[in-house]
Amino acid sequence: MMQRLTIERTLTIVLFILIFAIAARIPVDTDTWWHLRSGETILQSGFIYTDPFSFTMQGQAWIDHSWGAQVIMSLFWNVGGYLGLTIYMAGLATAGMIFVWLACTGNGYLRAFAIVLGAAAAAVFWSPRPQMISFFLSAVILYLLLDFQRGKRDRLWFIPVIMAIWGNLHAGFSIGLILMAALIAGETMGNLFAPNREPKVSWRGVRKLCLIFVVSLAAICINPYGLQMLTVPFQTVGIGALQNFIQEWNSPNFHERQMLPFLALLFLTFGAAGASARRLTWTDFLLYSGTAYLALNAGRNVALFAIAVTPMLTHYANSVLEERSWVLRPQRRVTRMMAIANVAIIVLVGLGAAVKVLAVMTPQSVREALALTLPVAAVEHLNSERPPENLFNSYNWGGYLTYFAQDYPVFVDGRTDLYGDSFLTSAYLNTALGGEDYAAVLDQYGINTLLIETGSGLANALKASPDWEVTYEDDMASVIVRRTPLVGQGEADG
Template identity: 40%
Template sequence: MRGISALTRRVCRLDTQRLAAAVLFVAVFAMAARVPTDTDVWWHLKAGQMTVETGRILQTDFFSHTRQGQPWINHSWLTQILLYLLFRHGGYLGLGLFQALVATLAMLLVYRQMEGSVFLRGFIVVLTVITAAVIWSARPQLLSFLLTALLGYLLYLYKWRGVNRLWLIPPLFVLWVNLHAGYALGFMLLVGFVAGEVLNNLLAWFTREAPADPILPWRGVGLVTLIGLLAVLCLAVNPHTTRMWTYYLDTVGIGALQDLIPEWASPDFHPLYTQPFIWMLLGTLAVVGLSGRRVDGSDLVLVAGFAYAALLARRNIGPFALVTAPVLSRHAHPIVERWLRAARARGWLPLPRPPRPPTAPLVLLNWLLLALALLAAGVKAYLPLRAEFNVAYERSTLPLDAIEWLRAERPPARLFNSYNWGGYLIWHLWPDYQVFVDGRTDLYGDAVLDEYLRVWRAEPGFQAVFDEYSVNTVLIETGGPADNFLALDGSGWTVVYADEIATIYVRGEAR
């Protein structure tokens, strides 16, 4: 009976503000449920399939002929299993709903850290979503996005609410290091938080003023530091043990990374989809300046640090949005309150009324509106995630027709392929064809990636790469530099297939 009474009370409390919050997150879910367009998804799916079918975590390369049999730090093995099972049982819909759920949970954790009315927080959540959505895809990286939000929430609880859940951080990193190598974001967050609290304590000692916002005492700073050191040790709890301590640094040290992968390069602010990052950064600076509230040291260090990281690499725009949104709300809230008081003083707005429980007709109307929002979100999520829609999308943007030709005609192996298509080819063609290169940049390193770039750019003498790796078949983008060169070159390469997306060449003597 108590459970029924509690449920009844919750049902009857669906007032306008709760409705607005519910509709907000229904909209976030609907926006995040979209077509999986990142081709790296496909090699993750193939790796997950092999792990499930063999019962062994992949630690050597099977998918390429350039690095076959070499050690491979497969840091996302656990996520790969999850993604493969979702795809096997749910298809494109399963991947899309996974992406939507993870993104929505991350936004909910950010929302819980904010100050202000539901409408102010809702506006900032929308800004956060359109800023961070550039990195959302059904890849292990998305779980790092969620875990960054969760770690930020744990630190928020400790500092701003006095609730100690820091004991969750070491097991969180054990999970994180087996899901994705983005655990480095977690350490950025911990180091920035500790540095900010050190700054807060030093400023309080120097100015002898009591801060308006809570700061951690030195004992608390020491506890967070100790937890962070324990988290470092926990990184060794994975199939690759202590190699994960330096894995991230080894990856970012690859020279060809920014040449090959746009998300590792500095963002290009000319396309509209990257400009919300500028809006959020400049808006936060403006609001902090206008709020009249002293900037908290942790907020300052974290926003500055993650903004710096986002300016260096587009993939860090999402984490920047996560740490900046609560700061933006803390400084926007007093500005909005001042404006509202001034508007009421001038008679432009009515005085606030004491809160009252919503009437039965209003509750019924709110539930009806929520049901309509859920229905609309369901339709929006389902339509682009149908298998036929996704296959048509792949056929118009990826070399699916060329892959079908390869399966039917079976030209000789030793393939040279576009980097962007490597993961997609692994899913569709392995084990019949092994790729030259794919999105596992840490596996290939500069040695192979530089050779790939020589061919892709059609640099002088690039055909020596084909001889070095005994390449007999080339699958590249139609109209690219290498395609144009091979089409005019008389060195024995013959076009055997071509469409608007892909062109296939076969070496003359291998036909």
């Protein structure tokens, strides 16, 4: 049995161990924390139907589209703390890339090259949030669809079951629908415009795909919010403030080195398809161009592009290599000594990965990492000194405050679908920038305390005002308190 542990298989195992180690990182994303708070609330009190975390939207209807993933995250957090969240994220990232690898073609060396490229492109946007479940399930759905398209196995009826589960985990279920729609449209166009070209899905297969799509739509609606769940993706992408002010919804910045793997995947796949004698299929064209558009429009979609295009790269690159007889023939067996050496390599890499993961999860390392992007010390000051409510906070820290300053309902956090464009732009952004009428907004919402960025327009304006006092300040955050609290705004209750 050990003699089947060839260099190719060893490389594959080592590759996924390294992907896990790379994906294991300290959770510094502010949105992680409101998701955790939601998960804990659901575990304690049941499903959430109205906003329980802010004072600006408290009691308003809210579709918690990630409720299932939030519960899972909370369980990992309750059992393992920061390490638990890290395992959640790294496990889903690795599992997703395994399904991408299964969807690839060619020998292990070509697959490994493509997976490294795809993982490097996607890793920029891996974070311990419900979207990691969508990353994993997107890879699973694509694998099932490509298996059907290539005539290998017909397991399409797994898809509605997966979509029913996905509809209770994250609004990224829309990705599954997009992938199905791309295959349906691509194979329809293939049958219409290239009827004699093989391989392609027959008309009967296209009809089955359409049926699976419709059943999947119905399956998504089996959730605590019913049909309303289908509207969430449209509500989210329709919020202009996302594209204008939130980094992950902006177009990628190609001046950053972390975008190089995405560019390499983009151009290498294009080049491989052009160099191959294999004709580009309509489905591949739609998947490539569609996911490229989404990725170029919003950086967070680079991960989807990596899932969809990595198998495509191997498909056409393998064709190029075979046409030129440049294919390395994989070993089927190795000597006993070589097998022992391969086992030793796997064990050593595994131990190294474990040490890396545990080393970055020490309390000191966690605190230092969090303090680089989140107002850890300022929140500690808030909790100890307990200035009066209501609190105006930076959008960038709303999620963190939701979990670590639970006595203070937030002004705003990452739930953009709840707050909407009007509130985010007029009530929040105009005020946060110290724009016209910021004082009126602070009065309107009864703001007595602010936790905002040091040096921001609003912070500078309030420092110059005799009505406000800075009670805490560091290089990142300032806590600013109204000298004479507005009537009816007492201290936060314990």
